[in-house]
Amino acid sequence: xxxxxxxxxxxxxxxxxxxxxxxxxxxxxxxxxxxxxxxxxxxxxxxxxxxxxxxxxxxxxxxxxxxxxxxxxxxxxxxxxxxxxxxxxxxxxxxxxxxxxxxxxxxxxxxxxxxxxxxxxxxxxxxxxxxxxxxxxxxxxxxxxxxxxxxxxxxxxxxxxxxxxxxxxxxxxxxxxxxxxxxxxxxxxxxxxxxxxxxxxxxxxxxxxxxxxxxxxxxxxxxxxxxxxxxxxxx
Amino acid sequence: xxxxxxxxxxxxxxxxxxxxxxxxxxxxxxxxxxxxxxxxxxxxxxxxxxxxxxxxxxxxxxxxxxxxxxxxxxxxxxxxxxxxxxxxxxxxxxxxxxxxxxxxxxxxxxxxxxxxxxxxx
Numbered sequence: 440x441x442x443x444x445x446x447x448x449x450x451x452x453x454x455x456x457x458x459x460x461x462x463x464x465x466x467x468x469x470x471x472x473x474x475x476x477x478x479x480x481x482x483x484x485x486x487x488x489x490x491x492x493x494x495x496x497x498x499x500x501x502x503x504x505x506x507x508x509x510x511x512x513x514x515x516x517x518x519x520x521x522x523x524x525x526x527x528x529x530x531x532x533x534x535x536x537x538x539x540x541x542x543x544x545x546x547x548x549x550x551x552x553x554x555x556x557x558x559x560x561x562x563x564x565x566x567x568x569x570x571x572x573x574x575x576x577x578x579x580x581x582x583x584x585x586x587x588x589x590x591x592x593x594x595x596x597x598x599x600x601x602x603x604x605x606x607x608x609x610x611x612x613x614x615x616x617x618x619x620x621x622x623x624x625x626x627x628x629x630x631x632x633x634x635x636x637x638x639x640x641x642x643x644x645x646x647x648x649x650x651x652x653x654x655x656x657x658x659x660x661x662x663x664x665x666x667x668x669x670x671x672x673x674x
Numbered sequence: 675x676x677x678x679x680x681x682x683x684x685x686x687x688x689x690x691x692x693x694x695x696x697x698x699x700x701x702x703x704x705x706x707x708x709x710x711x712x713x714x715x716x717x718x719x720x721x722x723x724x725x726x727x728x729x730x731x732x733x734x735x736x737x738x739x740x741x742x743x744x745x746x747x748x749x750x751x752x753x754x755x756x757x758x759x760x761x762x763x764x765x766x767x768x769x770x771x772x773x774x775x776x777x778x779x780x781x782x783x784x785x786x787x788x789x790x791x792x793x794x795x
Contacts, residue, residue, distance in 0.1 A: 489733045566732075
Protein backbone atom coordinates (compact mmCIF):
# COMPACT_ATOMS: atom_id res chain seq x y z
CA UNK A 440 0.00 0.00 0.00
CA UNK A 441 1.45 3.38 -0.93
CA UNK A 442 1.67 6.23 1.55
CA UNK A 443 -1.00 8.26 -0.23
CA UNK A 444 -3.55 5.47 0.05
CA UNK A 445 -2.65 4.97 3.73
CA UNK A 446 -3.21 8.68 4.26
CA UNK A 447 -6.53 8.45 2.40
CA UNK A 448 -7.70 5.59 4.63
CA UNK A 449 -6.59 7.42 7.78
CA UNK A 450 -8.36 10.64 6.79
CA UNK A 451 -11.56 8.76 5.95
CA UNK A 452 -11.50 6.78 9.21
CA UNK A 453 -10.86 9.95 11.24
CA UNK A 454 -13.62 11.91 9.50
CA UNK A 455 -16.24 9.17 9.76
CA UNK A 456 -15.24 8.30 13.34
CA UNK A 457 -15.41 11.95 14.37
CA UNK A 458 -18.81 12.26 12.70
CA UNK A 459 -20.15 9.21 14.57
CA UNK A 460 -18.79 10.41 17.92
CA UNK A 461 -20.32 13.82 17.26
CA UNK A 462 -23.73 12.23 16.65
CA UNK A 463 -23.51 9.96 19.71
CA UNK A 464 -22.39 12.66 22.16
CA UNK A 465 -23.92 15.79 20.69
CA UNK A 466 -27.37 14.54 19.86
CA UNK A 467 -28.22 13.68 23.45
CA UNK A 468 -29.81 10.28 22.92
CA UNK A 469 -31.29 9.09 26.17
CA UNK A 470 -31.83 5.56 24.94
CA UNK A 471 -35.29 4.22 24.16
CA UNK A 472 -38.19 6.66 24.09
CA UNK A 473 -41.39 6.93 26.07
CA UNK A 474 -43.51 4.74 23.82
CA UNK A 475 -46.63 5.60 21.86
CA UNK A 476 -48.22 8.97 22.35
CA UNK A 477 -51.97 9.07 22.88
CA UNK A 478 -52.49 11.16 19.77
CA UNK A 479 -51.49 8.33 17.43
CA UNK A 480 -53.51 5.74 19.34
CA UNK A 481 -56.61 7.93 19.24
CA UNK A 482 -56.07 8.60 15.54
CA UNK A 483 -55.87 4.85 14.97
CA UNK A 484 -59.08 4.29 17.01
CA UNK A 485 -60.91 6.70 14.71
CA UNK A 486 -59.93 4.69 11.62
CA UNK A 487 -61.26 1.42 13.08
CA UNK A 488 -58.02 -0.45 12.39
CA UNK A 489 -56.33 -2.49 15.13
CA UNK A 490 -52.83 -2.17 13.68
CA UNK A 491 -51.69 1.34 14.64
CA UNK A 492 -48.80 1.31 12.14
CA UNK A 493 -51.19 0.55 9.26
CA UNK A 494 -53.56 3.24 10.50
CA UNK A 495 -50.71 5.77 10.41
CA UNK A 496 -49.22 5.00 7.01
CA UNK A 497 -52.50 4.35 5.20
CA UNK A 498 -54.70 6.96 6.83
CA UNK A 499 -53.06 9.75 8.81
CA UNK A 500 -49.91 9.95 6.70
CA UNK A 501 -51.32 8.60 3.44
CA UNK A 502 -49.51 11.25 1.41
CA UNK A 503 -46.10 9.72 2.30
CA UNK A 504 -47.24 6.26 1.28
CA UNK A 505 -48.65 7.40 -2.07
CA UNK A 506 -45.35 9.07 -2.96
CA UNK A 507 -43.45 5.99 -1.74
CA UNK A 508 -45.48 3.78 -4.08
CA UNK A 509 -44.69 6.26 -6.87
CA UNK A 510 -40.95 5.97 -6.12
CA UNK A 511 -41.24 2.17 -6.24
CA UNK A 512 -43.11 2.38 -9.56
CA UNK A 513 -40.44 4.68 -11.03
CA UNK A 514 -37.70 2.24 -9.95
CA UNK A 515 -39.51 -0.71 -11.54
CA UNK A 516 -39.98 1.37 -14.70
CA UNK A 517 -36.27 2.29 -14.66
CA UNK A 518 -35.15 -1.34 -14.36
CA UNK A 519 -37.59 -2.31 -17.14
CA UNK A 520 -36.48 0.56 -19.39
CA UNK A 521 -32.70 0.24 -19.06
CA UNK A 522 -32.57 -3.55 -19.19
CA UNK A 523 -34.95 -3.75 -22.16
CA UNK A 524 -32.84 -1.19 -24.02
CA UNK A 525 -29.72 -3.22 -23.22
CA UNK A 526 -30.97 -6.24 -25.11
CA UNK A 527 -31.06 -9.85 -24.04
CA UNK A 528 -27.98 -11.74 -22.96
CA UNK A 529 -26.95 -14.93 -24.75
CA UNK A 530 -29.34 -17.61 -23.53
CA UNK A 531 -27.64 -20.13 -21.27
CA UNK A 532 -28.92 -23.69 -21.19
CA UNK A 533 -30.53 -24.00 -17.77
CA UNK A 534 -29.67 -27.16 -15.89
CA UNK A 535 -32.98 -28.75 -14.89
CA UNK A 536 -33.53 -29.14 -11.19
CA UNK A 537 -34.35 -32.57 -9.79
CA UNK A 538 -38.00 -33.59 -9.89
CA UNK A 539 -38.18 -33.33 -6.08
CA UNK A 540 -37.39 -29.61 -6.22
CA UNK A 541 -39.72 -28.98 -9.15
CA UNK A 542 -42.71 -30.75 -7.64
CA UNK A 543 -42.09 -29.24 -4.19
CA UNK A 544 -41.93 -25.73 -5.68
CA UNK A 545 -45.19 -26.32 -7.54
CA UNK A 546 -46.82 -27.57 -4.34
CA UNK A 547 -45.48 -24.69 -2.24
CA UNK A 548 -46.52 -21.85 -4.58
CA UNK A 549 -50.29 -21.98 -3.81
CA UNK A 550 -49.54 -22.13 -0.08
CA UNK A 551 -47.22 -19.12 -0.26
CA UNK A 552 -49.79 -17.18 -2.30
CA UNK A 553 -52.46 -18.10 0.27
CA UNK A 554 -50.29 -16.83 3.14
CA UNK A 555 -49.59 -13.61 1.26
CA UNK A 556 -53.31 -13.05 0.62
CA UNK A 557 -53.99 -13.64 4.32
CA UNK A 558 -51.30 -11.13 5.31
CA UNK A 559 -52.66 -8.53 2.88
CA UNK A 560 -56.27 -9.00 4.04
CA UNK A 561 -55.30 -8.85 7.73
CA UNK A 562 -52.97 -5.88 7.27
CA UNK A 563 -55.20 -3.62 9.38
CA UNK A 564 -55.76 -6.21 12.12
CA UNK A 565 -52.36 -7.78 12.72
CA UNK A 566 -48.75 -7.17 11.65
CA UNK A 567 -48.51 -7.27 7.87
CA UNK A 568 -50.02 -5.31 5.03
CA UNK A 569 -49.64 -4.73 1.33
CA UNK A 570 -45.89 -4.36 1.21
CA UNK A 571 -44.99 -7.48 3.18
CA UNK A 572 -47.73 -9.58 1.57
CA UNK A 573 -46.66 -8.49 -1.91
CA UNK A 574 -43.02 -9.32 -1.23
CA UNK A 575 -44.01 -12.77 0.13
CA UNK A 576 -45.95 -13.54 -3.05
CA UNK A 577 -43.08 -12.23 -5.19
CA UNK A 578 -40.62 -14.44 -3.31
CA UNK A 579 -42.89 -17.45 -3.86
CA UNK A 580 -42.85 -16.76 -7.58
CA UNK A 581 -39.05 -16.42 -7.39
CA UNK A 582 -38.89 -19.88 -5.78
CA UNK A 583 -40.77 -21.43 -8.69
CA UNK A 584 -38.64 -19.42 -11.12
CA UNK A 585 -35.50 -20.94 -9.56
CA UNK A 586 -36.97 -24.45 -9.73
CA UNK A 587 -38.68 -24.31 -13.14
CA UNK A 588 -36.93 -21.47 -14.96
CA UNK A 589 -38.23 -17.97 -15.59
CA UNK A 590 -39.56 -18.87 -19.03
CA UNK A 591 -41.98 -21.45 -17.65
CA UNK A 592 -43.22 -19.07 -14.96
CA UNK A 593 -43.49 -16.14 -17.36
CA UNK A 594 -45.49 -18.33 -19.76
CA UNK A 595 -47.99 -19.12 -17.00
CA UNK A 596 -48.77 -15.44 -16.49
CA UNK A 597 -49.16 -13.48 -19.70
CA UNK A 598 -46.84 -10.45 -19.60
CA UNK A 599 -49.63 -8.20 -20.90
CA UNK A 600 -51.91 -9.21 -18.04
CA UNK A 601 -49.21 -8.56 -15.45
CA UNK A 602 -48.37 -5.15 -16.94
CA UNK A 603 -52.02 -4.10 -16.96
CA UNK A 604 -52.55 -5.31 -13.40
CA UNK A 605 -49.42 -3.48 -12.18
CA UNK A 606 -50.22 -0.12 -13.68
CA UNK A 607 -53.93 -0.57 -12.95
CA UNK A 608 -53.08 -1.04 -9.26
CA UNK A 609 -50.95 2.12 -9.30
CA UNK A 610 -53.76 4.08 -10.99
CA UNK A 611 -56.21 2.66 -8.44
CA UNK A 612 -54.04 3.86 -5.54
CA UNK A 613 -53.72 7.35 -7.04
CA UNK A 614 -57.43 7.48 -7.84
CA UNK A 615 -58.42 6.37 -4.32
CA UNK A 616 -56.12 9.02 -2.85
CA UNK A 617 -57.50 11.73 -5.12
CA UNK A 618 -61.15 10.71 -4.73
CA UNK A 619 -61.90 12.75 -1.55
CA UNK A 620 -60.59 15.91 -3.19
CA UNK A 621 -62.64 15.19 -6.33
CA UNK A 622 -65.79 14.79 -4.21
CA UNK A 623 -65.09 18.10 -2.43
CA UNK A 624 -64.23 16.43 0.87
CA UNK A 625 -61.04 17.19 2.86
CA UNK A 626 -58.09 15.88 0.79
CA UNK A 627 -56.75 12.41 1.71
CA UNK A 628 -59.59 11.83 4.18
CA UNK A 629 -61.30 8.44 4.43
CA UNK A 630 -64.62 8.07 2.64
CA UNK A 631 -65.54 4.66 4.06
CA UNK A 632 -66.90 4.19 7.60
CA UNK A 633 -64.52 2.71 10.23
CA UNK A 634 -66.74 -0.32 10.85
CA UNK A 635 -66.44 -2.75 13.76
CA UNK A 636 -62.79 -3.08 14.85
CA UNK A 637 -61.59 -6.67 14.50
CA UNK A 638 -63.66 -7.53 11.42
CA UNK A 639 -62.07 -7.91 7.99
CA UNK A 640 -64.43 -5.27 6.58
CA UNK A 641 -63.32 -2.48 8.91
CA UNK A 642 -60.76 0.26 8.98
CA UNK A 643 -62.22 2.31 6.13
CA UNK A 644 -60.17 2.29 2.92
CA UNK A 645 -57.09 0.71 4.53
CA UNK A 646 -58.09 -2.73 3.20
CA UNK A 647 -58.46 -1.37 -0.35
CA UNK A 648 -55.09 0.36 -0.20
CA UNK A 649 -53.45 -2.78 1.20
CA UNK A 650 -54.89 -4.91 -1.61
CA UNK A 651 -53.79 -2.52 -4.35
CA UNK A 652 -50.31 -2.05 -2.83
CA UNK A 653 -50.00 -5.84 -2.48
CA UNK A 654 -50.71 -6.35 -6.20
CA UNK A 655 -48.34 -3.54 -7.14
CA UNK A 656 -45.44 -4.80 -4.98
CA UNK A 657 -45.99 -8.44 -6.02
CA UNK A 658 -45.82 -7.70 -9.73
CA UNK A 659 -43.13 -5.01 -9.31
CA UNK A 660 -40.74 -7.31 -7.46
CA UNK A 661 -41.38 -10.10 -9.95
CA UNK A 662 -40.67 -7.74 -12.88
CA UNK A 663 -37.36 -6.66 -11.31
CA UNK A 664 -36.28 -10.27 -10.63
CA UNK A 665 -37.27 -11.45 -14.11
CA UNK A 666 -35.36 -8.65 -15.82
CA UNK A 667 -32.23 -9.35 -13.78
CA UNK A 668 -32.42 -13.04 -14.71
CA UNK A 669 -33.11 -12.36 -18.40
CA UNK A 670 -30.38 -9.75 -18.84
CA UNK A 671 -27.45 -11.08 -16.88
CA UNK A 672 -24.50 -8.78 -16.40
CA UNK A 673 -21.21 -10.14 -17.72
CA UNK A 674 -17.64 -9.32 -16.84
CA UNK B 675 -19.77 5.87 28.96
CA UNK B 676 -22.21 5.23 26.18
CA UNK B 677 -24.94 2.70 26.75
CA UNK B 678 -25.01 -0.17 24.28
CA UNK B 679 -28.47 0.26 22.77
CA UNK B 680 -29.91 0.18 19.29
CA UNK B 681 -29.02 3.79 18.57
CA UNK B 682 -25.33 3.33 19.44
CA UNK B 683 -25.08 0.16 17.36
CA UNK B 684 -26.84 1.85 14.46
CA UNK B 685 -24.38 4.77 14.51
CA UNK B 686 -21.48 2.28 14.47
CA UNK B 687 -23.06 0.39 11.54
CA UNK B 688 -23.60 3.71 9.77
CA UNK B 689 -19.90 4.54 10.19
CA UNK B 690 -18.80 1.13 8.87
CA UNK B 691 -21.13 1.49 5.86
CA UNK B 692 -19.91 5.03 5.15
CA UNK B 693 -16.28 3.87 5.30
CA UNK B 694 -17.13 1.07 2.88
CA UNK B 695 -18.75 3.57 0.53
CA UNK B 696 -15.68 5.83 0.62
CA UNK B 697 -12.80 3.33 0.70
CA UNK B 698 -13.82 0.22 -1.22
CA UNK B 699 -13.25 0.35 -4.97
CA UNK B 700 -15.63 -2.37 -6.07
CA UNK B 701 -18.99 -0.95 -7.14
CA UNK B 702 -20.95 -3.98 -5.91
CA UNK B 703 -19.28 -3.74 -2.49
CA UNK B 704 -20.14 -0.04 -2.48
CA UNK B 705 -23.80 -0.97 -3.03
CA UNK B 706 -23.63 -3.49 -0.18
CA UNK B 707 -22.20 -0.73 2.03
CA UNK B 708 -25.10 1.51 0.97
CA UNK B 709 -27.47 -1.24 2.09
CA UNK B 710 -25.65 -1.35 5.44
CA UNK B 711 -26.09 2.42 5.85
CA UNK B 712 -29.79 2.02 5.14
CA UNK B 713 -30.13 -0.82 7.65
CA UNK B 714 -28.40 1.38 10.23
CA UNK B 715 -30.95 4.13 9.61
CA UNK B 716 -33.80 1.62 10.01
CA UNK B 717 -32.33 0.25 13.26
CA UNK B 718 -31.85 3.79 14.60
CA UNK B 719 -35.46 4.82 13.88
CA UNK B 720 -37.03 1.64 15.26
CA UNK B 721 -34.92 1.67 18.44
CA UNK B 722 -35.75 5.35 19.01
CA UNK B 723 -39.40 4.33 19.21
CA UNK B 724 -38.79 1.23 21.31
CA UNK B 725 -39.22 0.94 25.06
CA UNK B 726 -38.42 -1.75 27.57
CA UNK B 727 -41.11 -4.48 27.68
CA UNK B 728 -43.13 -2.52 25.14
CA UNK B 729 -46.18 -4.15 23.61
CA UNK B 730 -46.48 -4.29 19.78
CA UNK B 731 -48.51 -1.38 18.39
CA UNK B 732 -51.79 -3.30 18.09
CA UNK B 733 -54.93 -2.04 19.76
CA UNK B 734 -56.04 -5.53 20.85
CA UNK B 735 -53.15 -5.92 23.30
CA UNK B 736 -54.45 -5.43 26.85
CA UNK B 737 -52.21 -2.57 28.01
CA UNK B 738 -52.50 -0.03 25.23
CA UNK B 739 -50.45 2.54 27.12
CA UNK B 740 -47.34 0.36 27.18
CA UNK B 741 -47.05 0.27 23.41
CA UNK B 742 -43.88 1.05 21.49
CA UNK B 743 -44.05 4.21 19.39
CA UNK B 744 -45.76 3.28 16.08
CA UNK B 745 -44.67 6.39 14.13
CA UNK B 746 -41.00 5.35 13.49
CA UNK B 747 -42.21 1.92 12.36
CA UNK B 748 -44.57 3.51 9.84
CA UNK B 749 -41.76 5.73 8.52
CA UNK B 750 -39.32 2.81 8.35
CA UNK B 751 -41.69 1.05 5.96
CA UNK B 752 -41.07 3.80 3.40
CA UNK B 753 -37.32 3.56 4.02
CA UNK B 754 -37.30 -0.20 3.35
CA UNK B 755 -39.26 0.06 0.11
CA UNK B 756 -37.22 3.00 -1.19
CA UNK B 757 -33.98 1.21 -0.28
CA UNK B 758 -35.11 -1.79 -2.33
CA UNK B 759 -36.00 0.47 -5.26
CA UNK B 760 -32.72 2.42 -5.11
CA UNK B 761 -30.59 -0.74 -4.85
CA UNK B 762 -32.37 -2.37 -7.80
CA UNK B 763 -31.90 0.71 -9.98
CA UNK B 764 -28.27 1.15 -8.89
CA UNK B 765 -27.52 -2.51 -9.73
CA UNK B 766 -28.87 -1.90 -13.23
CA UNK B 767 -26.50 1.05 -13.64
CA UNK B 768 -23.59 -1.11 -12.38
CA UNK B 769 -24.57 -3.73 -14.97
CA UNK B 770 -24.48 -1.10 -17.72
CA UNK B 771 -21.05 0.14 -16.55
CA UNK B 772 -19.68 -3.41 -16.36
CA UNK B 773 -20.92 -4.17 -19.84
CA UNK B 774 -19.08 -1.15 -21.20
CA UNK B 775 -15.83 -1.21 -19.20
CA UNK B 776 -15.64 -4.91 -18.18
CA UNK B 777 -14.72 -4.09 -14.59
CA UNK B 778 -16.43 -3.17 -11.32
CA UNK B 779 -13.39 -1.20 -10.12
CA UNK B 780 -14.47 2.43 -9.66
CA UNK B 781 -10.92 3.76 -10.15
CA UNK B 782 -10.42 1.96 -13.45
CA UNK B 783 -13.82 3.15 -14.69
CA UNK B 784 -12.90 6.72 -13.76
CA UNK B 785 -9.53 6.41 -15.55
CA UNK B 786 -11.16 5.03 -18.68
CA UNK B 787 -13.87 7.70 -18.79
CA UNK B 788 -11.15 10.37 -18.34
CA UNK B 789 -9.18 8.84 -21.22
CA UNK B 790 -12.32 8.83 -23.37
CA UNK B 791 -12.95 12.50 -22.63
CA UNK B 792 -9.32 13.31 -23.51
CA UNK B 793 -9.68 11.52 -26.83
CA UNK B 794 -12.68 13.72 -27.69
CA UNK B 795 -10.69 16.91 -27.26
